Amino acid sequence: MTQLFRHTGWMVVRQVRNLMREPIWIAMMVIQPMLWLVLYGQLFKHVGAQGASNGTYVEFLTPGVVAMNAFFGGMWSGMAMISDLDRHVIDRFLAAPTARVAIVLSQVVRAGITAILQALILLVVALALGVRVHGGVAGWFVVFAGAALLCGVFAGFSHGIALLMRKEASMIAAANFVGMPLMFLSSILVSVALMPGWISAIARFNPVNWGAQAMRNAILEGGNWGATGIYLALLVAVAAATSLFATWCFRAYQRSI
Amino acid sequence: MDAIVAEELRKQYKDVQALDGVSFAVREGEVFGLLGPNGAGKSTTVRVLTTLTRPDSGRAFVAGEDVVRNPSGVRSAIGYVAQDSGVDWEATGRENLLLQGRIHGMAGKALHARVDELLGLVGLDDAANRVARGYSGGMKRRLDIAIGLVHRPKVLFLDEPTTGLDPEARAALWVEVERLAATESLTILLTTHYLEEADRLAERVAIVSRGRVVVEGKPEELKRNLQGESVTVELRETNGHVEHAERVVSSITQDVFVDGASLRARVPNGAEAIPAILGALDDAGIEVAAVTTARPSLDDVYLHYTGRDFAAEDEAGK
Numbered sequence: 409m410t411q412l413f414r415h416t417g418w419m420v421v422r423q424v425r426n427l428m429r430e431p432i433w434i435a436m437m438v439i440q441p442m443l444w445l446v447l448y449g450q451l452f453k454h455v456g457a458q459g460a461s462n463g464t465y466v467e468f469l470t471p472g473v474v475a476m477n478a479f480f481g482g483m484w485s486g487m488a489m490i491s492d493l494d495r496h497v498i499d500r501f502l503a504a505p506t507a508r509v510a511i512v513l514s515q516v517v518r519a520g521i522t523a524i525l526q527a528l529i530l531l532v533v534a535l536a537l538g539v540r541v542h543g544g545v546a547g548w549f550v551v552f553a554g555a556a557l558l559c560g561v562f563a564g565f566s567h568g569i570a571l572l573m574r575k576e577a578s579m580i581a582a583a584n585f586v587g588m589p590l591m592f593l594s595s596i597l598v599s600v601a602l603m604p605g606w607i608s609a610i611a612r613f614n615p616v617n618w619g620a621q622a623m624r625n626a627i628l629e630g631g632n633w634g635a636t637g638i639y640l641a642l643l644v645a646v647a648a649a650t651s652l653f654a655t656w657c658f659r660a661y662q663r664s665i
Numbered sequence: 666m667d668a669i670v671a672e673e674l675r676k677q678y679k680d681v682q683a684l685d686g687v688s689f690a691v692r693e694g695e696v697f698g699l700l701g702p703n704g705a706g707k708s709t710t711v712r713v714l715t716t717l718t719r720p721d722s723g724r725a726f727v728a729g730e731d732v733v734r735n736p737s738g739v740r741s742a743i744g745y746v747a748q749d750s751g752v753d754w755e756a757t758g759r760e761n762l763l764l765q766g767r768i769h770g771m772a773g774k775a776l777h778a779r780v781d782e783l784l785g786l787v788g789l790d791d792a793a794n795r796v797a798r799g800y801s802g803g804m805k806r807r808l809d810i811a812i813g814l815v816h817r818p819k820v821l822f823l824d825e826p827t828t829g830l831d832p833e834a835r836a837a838l839w840v841e842v843e844r845l846a847a848t849e850s851l852t853i854l855l856t857t858h859y860l861e862e863a864d865r866l867a868e869r870v871a872i873v874s875r876g877r878v879v880v881e882g883k884p885e886e887l888k889r890n891l892q893g894e895s896v897t898v899e900l901r902e903t904n905g906h907v908e909h910a911e912r913v914v915s916s917i918t919q920d921v922f923v924d925g926a927s928l929r930a931r932v933p934n935g936a937e938a939i940p941a942i943l944g945a946l947d948d949a950g951i952e953v954a955a956v957t958t959a960r961p962s963l964d965d966v967y968l969h970y971t972g973r974d975f976a977a978e979d980e981a982g983k
Contacts, residue, residue: 497751499751662717
């Protein structure tokens, strides 16, 4: 067990350090969420507050954009696995006494760390735009936890797909095919109350929606803490399930080589 | 004790029988070569021995540990240098080595000292703190080998160590491997489809063809066992004459192989055989452009044991 944690730690260090050497990646990571927030905030300005306490759409949108970033970040995180597979770094780890789970887990943790950083950036920008986190310290914590978990759910899924497909083109197609519908079948941009019945029915089972709702409860005034807890618990369960799926896909990959 | 034992290894991928009963043994401290053309099953054998894949049947032991029953015991005892580099391009040479050492449970001063030692050993001192993306093919390869050695393994696997390198880098790596074999007191299993590489580096070789070991022994012995010399006859014109010429030469000697407009044959004594061969071809009205003789190479050994030409088989296996 301690070996698992040690190996996961070293692998996370490796991935984060490698990413820090990509200035363009850092710039994109910082700028992209701001762009979403500003663009969507402008585009849907007249849609209205949708229950936001201070009457702006931006306050409603902020948790939505945090959720969107977290889940897209997770969804695309499998690309790193494909690059490691292509460079045979994975084989090198597999022929050494590496804790197998650490290889997948470290990727999920790395994606989660990125999601938390982006959530932090978004909240700071949102504060400048007049948004307040009404849940206080606990509210901030819920946003970070929600972002990390939501990212983890899709990072597990993404790494499973990466290990099964092992091709960048297939991976991009799969991520778009699954990602875009999940975004529009959630309350990221539009509140549940304004959705057509069939979409809100589907959204109830959409992890993206759970994350967006949990974070929205934490940011808007009078959020429902009970529901927030349930959403976070559901995300923990699904993140564990998709990480297990990725680990299973890892075995499938090993059988195929 | 044998450092590596493979017994009747079989492995099938979909409709390809990659291993069809591979058996051989490598003694402790030996440099052993698995020699064969592309697609012969060398890399699959190495993947079984390094626990990356499981055999369908058969058994194998590396450093005394069973690769199927105790894979983690094997992993701790081996270094693996894959055919395709396993270098992390975005990390420096030093970081690559440190991570590999940590995976093997090394830490602190001992790890740093070992990493410095290896960087010196493979001549990467100056490039140690540069990101590996900028390394040349030869440098990446040397880093790969250092990665395989960081934990002082008992057995080192080098899968096609010089494939993709230019001749100069290849020669440099050969010197490197010879030096490592001497200084690190290792058992080395290397696979190669370069006959000269096996000849140069390996104390003993197993020739692999279509998933089986066809012969095993010291390169010198294998060549000596093929008594005589190899004669190559180049014909002046190919049209229709090649098959005829093959029949004529086959009536005089054995192991005749046709490649384009030239015939290769093995004879007990070149000086005696050449007049006979030339006379017979002349009688048959076939014109000869050139004749050369040579001591048998591993090429001839391969032809003798498999009945197939190494280069042609290698090309077909790509």
